[in-house]
Structures are given as C-alpha cells and as structure tokens.
Amino acid sequence: MKHLLSIDDLDRASLTALLDLSEQFVAVNQREIPKVPALRGKVVASLFYEESTRTRLSFETAAKRLSCDVMTFSVAQSSVKKGESLRDTVQTIAAMGIDAVVVRHPAAGAPYRIADWIDGSVVNAGDGRHAHPTQALLDALTLRRRREIAGLHVAIVGDVRHSRVARSNVKALHLLGADVTLVGPPTLLPESLEGWPVQVSHELDDVVSEVDVVMLLRMQFERQQEGLFPTLREYTARYGLTEARAERLKPDALVMHPGPMNRGVEVAAEVADGRASLVTEQVTNGVAVRMAVLYSLLGSGAPVA
Amino acid sequence: MSGDAAFRAGVFDAGDLRRAHTRIAHEIVERNRGAEGLVLVGLYTRGPAIARRLAAAIAQFEGVEVPVGALDVAFYRDDIALRPVTPLGATEVPVDIGDRVVVLVDDVLFTGRTVRAAMDALTELGRPQAVQLAVLIDRGHRELPIRPDYVGKNLPTRRGEDVRVRLAEVDGGDDSVELWEGAE
Numbered sequence: 001m002k003h004l005l006s007i008d009d010l011d012r013a014s015l016t017a018l019l020d021l022s023e024q025f026v027a028v029n030q031r032e033i034p035k036v037p038a039l040r041g042k043v044v045a046s047l048f049y050e051e052s053t054r055t056r057l058s059f060e061t062a063a064k065r066l067s068c069d070v071m072t073f074s075v076a077q078s079s080v081k082k083g084e085s086l087r088d089t090v091q092t093i094a095a096m097g098i099d100a101v102v103v104r105h106p107a108a109g110a111p112y113r114i115a116d117w118i119d120g121s122v123v124n125a126g127d128g129r130h131a132h133p134t135q136a137l138l139d140a141l142t143l144r145r146r147r148e149i150a151g152l153h154v155a156i157v158g159d160v161r162h163s164r165v166a167r168s169n170v171k172a173l174h175l176l177g178a179d180v181t182l183v184g185p186p187t188l189l190p191e192s193l194e195g196w197p198v199q200v201s202h203e204l205d206d207v208v209s210e211v212d213v214v215m216l217l218r219m220q221f222e223r224q225q226e227g228l229f230p231t232l233r234e235y236t237a238r239y240g241l242t243e244a245r246a247e248r249l250k251p252d253a254l255v256m257h258p259g260p261m262n263r264g265v266e267v268a269a270e271v272a273d274g275r276a277s278l279v280t281e282q283v284t285n286g287v288a289v290r291m292a293v294l295y296s297l298l299g300s301g302a303p304v305a
Numbered sequence: 306m307s308g309d310a311a312f313r314a315g316v317f318d319a320g321d322l323r324r325a326h327t328r329i330a331h332e333i334v335e336r337n338r339g340a341e342g343l344v345l346v347g348l349y350t351r352g353p354a355i356a357r358r359l360a361a362a363i364a365q366f367e368g369v370e371v372p373v374g375a376l377d378v379a380f381y382r383d384d385i386a387l388r389p390v391t392p393l394g395a396t397e398v399p400v401d402i403g404d405r406v407v408v409l410v411d412d413v414l415f416t417g418r419t420v421r422a423a424m425d426a427l428t429e430l431g432r433p434q435a436v437q438l439a440v441l442i443d444r445g446h447r448e449l450p451i452r453p454d455y456v457g458k459n460l461p462t463r464r465g466e467d468v469r470v471r472l473a474e475v476d477g478g479d480d481s482v483e484l485w486e487g488a489e
Contacts, residue, residue: 021391021392024377024379024380024392024395027395027396028380031429031430032429032430033429035429036380036381036429037380037381037425038379038380038381038382038385039385066380295380299385299386299389299390
C-alpha cells in the first residue's frame, strides 16, 4: 500500500491487519519512552488547508514517535496566502525531499490529485465531505478494544450529509461486520443512500434503547443558517444525546464522538464525561492508529502489503 | 514451502535440545555465580519459549525463580525499508532491568542484526548492569561484531541454507533442529 486515501483502499483482511499493528503501537505508547526508531530519517509533511487541532497534533505525534522528521505547513502563514496553487505548493514541498504528506483539504478528492503529483505517500486527513480514513480506523480500534465489532449495532447520529467521518465509518464498520443505522433529520442525511449498507431512522428515540454504540457527529452551526434545521434547541431535543436519553441506553452501550464536541448540543456534558463515553480513548488510540498507518506506508509495506 | 527446499541433516532431536538447554542453564548460573539478579529476555518468535525452559531448569537445580521477559524488536530493526517487518508479539519484561544482568535468548544467531536491534530495544527499558547472549544455534555469517556468551551448538552453514528450529510449545509436534537447503 502506497497511499491511504479512503477506507476503500482496504479490505477486511488489511483493515484487520492495520488494527492489529495499531495494538503494538498502543503498547509502545504506554512505555516510559514512547518512541521507537522505526522510521528514522523519513520526513513527513503535514499540509492542512483546514483548521484542526487533534488530527494534526495526532499525526505529528505519531510521526515523531516513529522517529520521523516532521514539517508542519500552516496555510495561514504560507505562500498560499499569496495565491500559490495547490499543485505548486505540493511540488515545492516535495522538492525538499519528503517521504509522506498528510493532507487535509476542503475539496473532496484533493489528496488523490496530490498522490498523482508527487512520488511520496499521501495520507488523507480529511477531504471535504468525502473521507477521513484514520478517524474511522481509530474509531474501529477503540470499539474493538472494548467489544467484538461483528454483530454490533451502531447508530451514527447527526449531520451525516456533510460528514466525511460518517462516510468513512460506515465503510469501516460494514467491513468489520457491524450493522449501522444513520439517524438524523432528512435534511441532514445524504440525498441518496443507494449503495450504502445502512438503515435509516429519523428519530433518535426510536433506536436509542436498541443500539450498542452511539456515534455522535459534530453539529456545524452554519447548517442552521442554511435552513437545514430550525433551531439548535430543537435539534438537541430530537437528536441530542441528553442525559434523559442516555438513561435509556443499554447498560453496556458505548458513546463516541470524533470531536470537537458541542457540549449541550449533540451531546450533554454529563454524557460526554460519563462512564459510557470513549471520547478520551478515541484521542489516545488516534496516535497509535496513525503510527500504524505511517509505519505501513513508509516501512516497506508491512502489514498491509 | 518452496519447491526447491530440501532436507539436508538433522542437527538436534528432542533429547539433544533438552541437554543443550540444561547445559546452557548451568553455564548461565556458573558464569554469574548464582541466579540472583538475572532476567532472561527471549526474542520472538522462539526466544521467549527457550527463556522459559532455561528458567525452569535453573529453578530445578538452583531453586531460584529467574524472571522471564519477551522482546519484540521489529521497530528497532535496520532493514525496515528493505522488506516487510511485522511485529511478532508483545514486549513484556516483568521486572525493572536496571542493575540486573539481562540474558538475551534466541534460537538461531546468524547476521547479528536481530541482536543489535534487541540491544537498542533493551536500552529503552532501562540500563542493565550487563547484557549477555544465549542461543541454541550459532550458524555463523555475522555482519556485526556480536558474539554469543552461551551456545547450544556451533553449526557451520552456507548462506543459502536454512536452520529450522521447532519447539513443541511454539510450533507443535516434537522439538527438533534441522538443516535445509533453500529458504522456507
């Protein structure tokens, strides 16, 4: 495997192998010195055309723990502000001699174009509404460390329409044998769900007591201005995981959120910090998963050959 | 198994292996004047099993339970860019190795690159008082200045030959060491 652009690049076996490798890095990260020399001399550039805290820091931490050198490219302080094109920017960075680019871009497909332009590996850290494969991998790892994923019933709740996290998670969870139900108002679900291996519900109340996992998506406030839902209060009333709703969850149900959270909107603060919440584990496991991805891409192809 | 692999010779049977383990266990205790302050650390895949056998032998004749650990060196290898290198198991060393004598244990010593990686991995766990090396088979062809302290058998080989070690608890079947022509 040279690039990781989408969960579509993986099959069940390679996805499982990547999660197994991630477990090794979970163990490395628990050591007193959480660093190995595996990718000494490799250079990873992070190229973020959208703001991000956890994903960028997570990738950079992962690269450093593998002993890579990391170049951080921040659009706000770059020649992009002077009007440099994506292609010129990427080729400039590539000319400095890099082994991998971690890219986030508002346009779906941008990482695919970059993969055509440079010799090194490309990791998609989120492109438009399209894909965010490492988020789906870290969610799968976090779930797998708690429960056997095959046969789990997972509800993905909220703004699925605009969510690359939802798209990548549907694919990964389906590959691993989970049943997925998308929950949200019709305006926030994709226009066509043809080919999606999912069920759909428009009421969180209808499914909350049946599911094993509730995966909440971030509500982006600008969606209200677009008229996709009336008010935040109404959204929370029907689709928020409030304390009252959380009480109806199965006793062993788990709650996940990719962050950043709007506490009090899609998830109540008490639920986000509660016993069922995996939010902190998701962040911790994110570093291990990204180490596994970089190791697989830059370390001659193991184990996802 | 590829078509051109051919059996050449039996090196050890189960009895030979048992005697080699017993002798190495005695030599370790003799060299270190007892078994206190030792820790046996096996390198995957078969090192941990050999280390457990050595510890069992030492417990029998010396009455000391020597702690046993396991080390995966995949992330410390120098050939990661040359071939797929996959971790084989979890690194678990149950005691603080600081101020202890660590005996690294492996089945076959060949180029010495695994042992070099193991020494790197070990230093991240602490600063041992000394590091020693025990192997069942030393087949020569070293590429690094590494020498074993305890050897089951020195076995002259050609590079293209393959030394195959089978241990009941890892590979199933009976214990054996065989020399084959061509890679597995």
